Amino acid sequence: MIIQKLIIENFRQFHGRQEIEFATGKTKNVTLIHAENGFGKTALLNALLWGFYGHEGLSDDLPMKGKIIHEGLALANHNSQGDTTSRITIFFTDEEDEYTLTRSLALDQQADDHRKTTLELLVKHDGQTYSEPRPQWKIESIMPQGISPFLFFNGEQIDHLAMEKNAAEITNAIHQMLGLHLLQRTIEDLEHTNVRGKLSAELRDNTDDDTKVLLDKAARFDADIAEDKQRLEACRRNQEANVGELRNINARLTANQETRDLQNQRAQLEEEREKVDRKFKELSDRLAKLIAEDGYTLFATELVQKGKEITQRLREEGKIPARVLNTFIEDLLRTGKCICGCALKEGTEPYDRVHQLLTIAGDQHFNNAVGALDNAIGVIEGAINRTRETFRTFAAERATTRDRLQFIAESLKAIHKSLGGKESEEIAKLEETREGLLNRQRQLDREQGSLEHHITETETERDKLRAQIAASRQQAESAARAQRRLQTLDSVIALLREILGNEMSEVRELLEKEINDHFQKIIDRNYWVELDKKFVLRLRKKISYEEQSQDLDVAHSQGQRQVTSLVFIASLVALARRRTEIPTILKGLEGGEYPMVMDSPFGALGDEFRAGVARWIPSLAPQVVILVSSSQYGGAVERELGNSNRIGRRYMLCYHGPSKRDDAAARITIAGKSFVQYKEGKIEKTEIKEIDQ
Numbered sequence: 004m005i006i007q008k009l010i011i012e013n014f015r016q017f018h019g020r021q022e023i024e025f026a027t028g029k030t031k032n033v034t035l036i037h038a039e040n041g042f043g044k045t046a047l048l049n050a051l052l053w054g055f056y057g058h059e060g061l062s063d064d065l066p067m068k069g070k071i072i073h074e075g076l077a078l079a080n081h082n083s084q085g086d087t088t089s090r091i092t093i094f095f096t097d098e099e100d101e102y103t104l105t106r107s108l109a110l111d112q113q114a115d116d117h118r119k120t121t122l123e124l125l126v127k128h129d130g131q132t133y134s135e136p137r138p139q140w141k142i143e144s145i146m147p148q149g150i151s152p153f154l155f156f157n158g159e160q161i162d163h164l165a166m167e168k169n170a171a172e173i174t175n176a177i178h179q180m181l182g183l184h185l186l187q188r189t190i191e192d193l194e195h196t197n198v199r200g201k202l203s204a205e206l207r208d209n210t211d212d213d214t215k216v217l218l219d220k221a222a223r224f225d226a227d228i229a230e231d232k233q234r235l236e237a238c239r240r241n242q243e244a245n246v247g248e249l250r251n252i253n254a255r256l257t258a259n260q261e262t263r264d265l266q267n268q269r270a271q272l273e274e275e276r277e278k279v280d281r282k283f284k285e286l287s288d289r290l291a292k293l294i295a296e297d298g299y300t301l302f303a304t305e306l307v308q309k310g311k312e313i314t315q316r317l318r319e320e321g322k323i324p325a326r327v328l329n330t331f332i333e334d335l336l337r338t339g340k341c342i343c344g345c346a347l348k349e350g351t352e353p354y355d356r357v358h359q360l361l362t363i364a365g366d367q368h369f370n371n372a373v374g375a376l377d378n379a380i381g382v383i384e385g386a387i388n389r390t391r392e393t394f395r396t397f398a399a400e401r402a403t404t405r406d407r408l409q410f411i412a413e414s415l416k417a418i419h420k421s422l423g424g425k426e427s428e429e430i431a432k433l434e435e436t437r438e439g440l441l442n443r444q445r446q447l448d449r450e451q452g453s454l455e456h457h458i459t460e461t462e463t464e465r466d467k468l469r470a471q472i473a474a475s476r477q478q479a480e481s482a483a484r485a486q487r488r489l490q491t492l493d494s495v496i497a498l499l500r501e502i503l504g505n506e507m508s509e510v511r512e513l514l515e516k517e518i519n520d521h522f523q524k525i526i527d528r529n530y531w532v533e534l535d536k537k538f539v540l541r542l543r544k545k546i547s548y549e550e551q552s553q554d555l556d557v558a559h560s561q562g563q564r565q566v567t568s569l570v571f572i573a574s575l576v577a578l579a580r581r582r583t584e585i586p587t588i589l590k591g592l593e594g595g596e597y598p599m600v601m602d603s604p605f606g607a608l609g610d611e612f613r614a615g616v617a618r619w620i621p622s623l624a625p626q627v628v629i630l631v632s633s634s635q636y637g638g639a640v641e642r643e644l645g646n647s648n649r650i651g652r653r654y655m656l657c658y659h660g661p662s663k664r665d666d667a668a669a670r671i672t673i674a675g676k677s678f679v680q681y682k683e684g685k686i687e688k689t690e691i692k693e694i695d696q
Contacts, residue, residue, distance in 0.1 A: 026651025063247020158604030
């Protein structure tokens with residue numbers, strides 16, 4: 004899929020008709036859009052999302068999602084609502100077909116229900132143009148909404164991909180981009196009440212009373228699981244919405260001159276808390292591992308002392324080391340010849356003298372056992388000292404880390420109290436709302452964990468019941484037939500689950516390799532990325548301690564998280580393009596090409612990452628659109644993007660309004676030329692201007 008052109012009409016701050024033609028060349032595939040913060044980057048990104056998916060596609064960081072039509076225009080025409088319309092037109096291609104998408108919302112529609120838009124999709128196929136009867140279905144068959152957050156995103160807010168609670172979102176995107184959703188949907192369809200439910204009902208109607216009880220109980224488990232999964236999905240949606248609101252509050256506090264310093268301090272403390280918390284958990288894990296593997300040595304001091312006393316007594320008694328072994332004496336008596344050459348014949352005096360030596364001779368096995376004991380005592384004694392020292396080190400470091408966590412928590416409480424006590428009613432309200440959102444997030448996290456645990460337990464109990472039902476002997480022919488059908492269905496579902504699991508395992512290995520190939524082009528440190536079974540991203544490094552090495556998670560910075568998440572998205576898009584090359588049981592799946600539209604991809608990156616990311620970004624996808632502010636663009640980013648020779652189109656956003664943000668300049672310098680990017684005016688609006696290459 005390639006986006007050719009975007010026409011914006013009265014969408015948010017874009018007053019009137021504005022348009023952008025995107026770079027579509029094989030090598031000139033990058034469209035660069037310059038815009039200061041607050042000038043319309045987020046709105047432009049959401050113009051595409053709204054066009055493709057309507058209200059449901061809008062990003063979390065877009066405030067007041069119900070107000071689509073330009074506010075000034077809506078206010079001026081509030082008495083003639085039918086004459087004011089917001090419209091997005093997108094021209095795009097997919098394979099050999101050309102599409103023209105138009106989504107519109109009139110002012111009276113917005114007042115009634117802003118979610119209900121008018122959508123039209125024209126398709127040109129083999130020279131013939133027709134209107135698609137199911138436009139939204141067609142759009143999502145080309146680019147499913149579930150993958151849109153991985154293709155249209157704010158680069159400063161993608162670090163959440165490394166969090167475990169977003170694993171379901173990531174897994175769903177992988178299913179859709181690589182065609183594995185076909186398997187998942189098949190499993191869900193087979194487990195639905197329309198299929199498995201009917202077969203269970205048929206079996207129940209033709210079985211004995213005892214089995215009916217089991218079937219009824221299993222059906223209740225199925226209903227409980229379905230209800231829990233719906234609640235879990237709702238919980239995850241609430242989490243996403245809550246996080247979006249929290250980001251919006253943070254952005255407003257950062258933008259406020261009175262609260263900016265405290266909010267930035269809080270952001271730094273929260274980032275540090277995440278690192279310190281990771282370190283605390285890592286130290287706790289290492290302590291647990293030390294205790295599990297070597298903890299016995301901490302209680303072995305008395306045992307070692309007793310062992311030493313035993314070996315010392317044996318030495319004093321002359322039993323170790325043995326002067327002569329009984330096996331040696333027995334060999335002499337058996338051969339009948341002494342080492343001096345004298346004959347040893349039973350009944351003679353020489354024979355009796357040698358035989359008497361058996362009473363003081365040592366046993367070989369006993370000798371070996373005592374030697375092993377001696378050695379073990381030495382090993383344990385050395386281990387005791389090492390374990391104690393290591394334990395003290397880990398415990399002390401863990402205590403220091405816990406104290407730091409406590410200090411951070413107290414500092415965050417102090418900032419909250421300071422902001423909440425501001426005289427400004429707006430600031431106090433923002434802080435109160437923020438605290439409520441944080442409490443809500445903690446509540447949602449607990450709810451998610453509880454639901455996931457309950458689903459797992461219920462599924463386990465249900466599966467036990469199903470096994471009991473399958474094992475029961477049905478006498479009636481109809482019951483036996485129903486039982487066979489149900490067993491066959493369960494076998495098919497189990498097989499499909501196994502296939503999907505194997506496919507995801509192979510994809511995980513391929514994706515991990517792809518990620519690390521990209522990652523090494525950006526970060527030259529001895530780090531690598533691992534994907535666990537839930538597709539949670541973990542930045543790893545190797546550490547050495549006393550001739551031992553261990554792979555540990557890195558408490559990555561926001562910049563590292565952003566790079567890691569960006570690389571993950573790029574790797575997934577790359578695999579989607581090469582879908583036909585991936586070995587799979589699903590045959591005939593075509594690769595999919597997708598554009599990538601990135602707002603502020605360099606936002607949170609340090610200088611050590613910016614050059615590498617800027618050099619690498621143009622090759623991410625067949626089409627790349629970058630929205631960037633002047634503070635992010637200068638230096639290494641401008642140099643590397645220029646050297647890539649990939650920029651095919653370039654635009655800037657010019658903002659009109661009564662005032663601008665303090666950190667936004669009135670003019671911008673691009674490629675050595677100065678341009679006006681702010682004009683004073685009564686009506687707030689943004690104008691798109693093309694810059695000649």
